[in-house]
Amino acid sequence: MRSKEFEPDEIADAAMRVFWQRGYAATSIQDLVEGTGLSRSSLYSTFENKQGLYQQALRRYEAVTTANVELLSGAGSPRDLIRQLLVSVAEDELGDPQRRGCLVANATLELAGHDAAVAELVAHNFLRLQKALEKLILRGQQSGEVAAARNPRALARFFVNTLQGMRVLGKGSPLTQRSQCLMDVIDVALDTL
Amino acid sequence: MRSKEFEPDEIADAAMRVFWQRGYAATSIQDLVEGTGLSRSSLYSTFENKQGLYQQALRRYEAVTTANVELLSGAGSPRDLIRQLLVSVAEDELGDPQRRGCLVANATLELAGHDAAVAELVAHNFLRLQKALEKLILRGQQSGEVAAARNPRALARFFVNTLQGMRVLGKGSPLTQRSQCLMDVIDVALDTL
DNA sequence: TAGTTTTTGGAACGATCGTTCCTGATGAGT
DNA sequence: ACTCATCAGGAACGATCGTTCCAAAAACTA
Structure with missing residues (x-):
């Protein structure tokens, strides 16, 4: 086993700030990669897809x-x-x-x-x-x-x-x-x- | 000279209805082509670009x-x-x-x-x-x-x-x-x- | 320390994005 | 009827979209 190197809640918080400023449709995955500091694959394996990440961000709000x-x-x-x-x-x-x-x-x-x-x-x-x-x-x-x-x-x-x-x-x-x-x-x- | 075959205000009205339902970022040019019945080139020659069409739609509202x-x-x-x-x-x-x-x-x-x-x-x-x-x-x-x-x-x-x-x-x-x-x-x- | 499992970053996918351009069609002026 | 300016349609542009995949790095177990 190998443990995660990040805290999903903190990533969701970072994503929340990006969505908060730009809205959902106007935010690209690239924006979220830069805003969270995570790679695409880590984002997708943790939150399924863009919608899932948005919903988690909304929960953190x-x-x-x-x-x-x-x-x-x-x-x-x-x-x-x-x-x-x-x-x-x-x-x-x-x-x-x-x-x-x-x-x-x-x-x-x-x-x-x-x-x-x-x-x-x-x-x-x-x-x-x-x-x-x-x-x-x-x-x-x-x-x-x-x-x-x-x-x-x-x-x-x-x-x-x-x-x-x-x-x-x-x-x-x-x-x-x-x-x-x-x-x-x-x-x-x-x-x- | 050749006269226009459409009324720009009516096209803006049709575009307005599309933007109204979907929002700006979530609306694609293809959506607007289908919603207005106009081709891409006619839309661009009349309204400059997506932003221009949106602003005109907002004026029609x-x-x-x-x-x-x-x-x-x-x-x-x-x-x-x-x-x-x-x-x-x-x-x-x-x-x-x-x-x-x-x-x-x-x-x-x-x-x-x-x-x-x-x-x-x-x-x-x-x-x-x-x-x-x-x-x-x-x-x-x-x-x-x-x-x-x-x-x-x-x-x-x-x-x-x-x-x-x-x-x-x-x-x-x-x-x-x-x-x-x-x-x-x-x-x-x-x-x- | 060797083996194993999971995470990671980044390349790459096909699709679609907004935009441009070219061609044939169209209609007004002569 | 012929000319010609302007139109509309759709192909095509490079860029970027959301998503997937894979090889390499990392850390836990034994």
């Missing part, structure tokens, strides 16, 4: 969702925690020189309509975020900080929707008013609480 | 934005008109067997971060919708139907954001609750008015 879920699960004012999440997304959109956006949003619009495996992976991400938001909003309603008139699940879905909208406008709204645009969105959205 | 702007410019309750727009997007996402979504949203996430020409085209679409919404919301505030506390431009941006979020969740949220998800989003968003 769940770590980003996990970080957001943990942010929302922390102590503090529910409204402030949600604002923190929204602001962090706005800052990411405005500050990332690579303009990658969110891999889940990118994967959704590029592939989820035609690829069932990708559709399931992105849906899982959305659901995890939705559940964390719902829990947090329920806590806010029970403490009286958030108006209890609304279904917390509906509010959670609304904020997931707002976040994904920001991923689109963060890339596509006119550059001169992009920052103001995202701030307006955050302020209006938070007023639903 | 402005007709969709125009239809939405006209909907918002019609008579009727501002809140109802906005609801109509949101519902029409939800119905499109739920009902389109091709699962195309919105070409502007697709173009934004796939290309706007790396392609300045595409970025300008999508920004123009967003701005047109934002202005129509702003005008409508202002009218609602003046008639007293909509609370006048908020900046109408901020509200307009918020609704553009909501619409684009729905384009993501319409493709990516779990299928079993997708319809309810979009309805929840619409209800919460409309309560900001």
Whole structure:
């Protein structure tokens, strides 16, 4: 026997960064060879093919969702925690020189309509975020900080929707008013609480 | 002289439908030849190259934005008109067997971060919708139907954001609750008015 | 240390990519 | 009807696509 010389998760992380920046179709195997430092044969023997590597990369991206879920699960004012999440997304959109956006949003619009495996992976991400938001909003309603008139699940879905909208406008709204645009969105959205 | 045997706008429309369904990178010239009925040489002599054809297709998609702007410019309750727009997007996402979504949203996430020409085209679409919404919301505030506390431009941006979020969740949220998800989003968003 | 198994890098596969070019067909002008 | 500029179709370009294969290097077992 001979042991592997690399950690598959680390390779998937490296591939994730390549797909994140370029998208699926626009990324070539050569891009992935250079981005991961592995040869073609090692990539194929480990991940089967390009689709398999992409799906594994998408699974590794769940770590980003996990970080957001943990942010929302922390102590503090529910409204402030949600604002923190929204602001962090706005800052990411405005500050990332690579303009990658969110891999889940990118994967959704590029592939989820035609690829069932990708559709399931992105849906899982959305659901995890939705559940964390719902829990947090329920806590806010029970403490009286958030108006209890609304279904917390509906509010959670609304904020997931707002976040994904920001991923689109963060890339596509006119550059001169992009920052103001995202701030307006955050302020209006938070007023639903 | 010999006159053209086709109308460039109609060819661009046909190309638009192909790009709309497959995206930019995943669409081959062969797909466009079959989708437009034109030969390679005619496509290249008319639109220069694949990028040029895509940009022209994106310009033709402005007709969709125009239809939405006209909907918002019609008579009727501002809140109802906005609801109509949101519902029409939800119905499109739920009902389109091709699962195309919105070409502007697709173009934004796939290309706007790396392609300045595409970025300008999508920004123009967003701005047109934002202005129509702003005008409508202002009218609602003046008639007293909509609370006048908020900046109408901020509200307009918020609704553009909501619409684009729905384009993501319409493709990516779990299928079993997708319809309810979009309805929840619409209800919460409309309560900001 | 010799033997064995697995991984590795890179060459090479056919297919398809975006693009160009050439040829015959076409229709307007005289 | 003849000319001629311009058209459309499809063959063909080199490059690159995703994928496979193979020989050599490496590391564990005995």
